[in-house]
Amino acid sequence: MVVAGIREDADHYYPAESGGILLGYISDREAVITAFVDGGPRAIRLRDGFIPDQEYHVDSIARVYRDSGYQTTYLGDWHSHPDGPLALSWRDRRTLRRIAGYREARLPTPVLIIIGGSNDWSIAAWTVYSKSCSIIRQYPNLPIRTFP
């Protein structure tokens, strides 16, 4: 459901970039992503960039956290690279490091899912550890654990 939903969103806005956030929980040092949120009504989707609707994301995180009995939290971001690679751009790396270093998020190893390509999308999940970014799973090996 998460992978299919991200793919559908990427398709819908192709050839512009799209993206959003990832929600779930940490279990035995694994990120279990149970849901994704789209960019939001005020997101800006361009051929070479994506700016999320921050307010929509803050509200979504708070609502899901409350509705899940304070279990489901923010785990990271996702975005598309239309006709592009699964590799992280320098800006993606900077964003990952910034989330990891942002104390209020309490998320030292955030996940960033990149969906690249076009009709034939590929998906990869990245994280950051000690300021160095690394790939954790690549489709079809996604789920990170229990991706539906």
Ligand SMILES: [Zn+2]
């Ligand atoms: Zn990117």
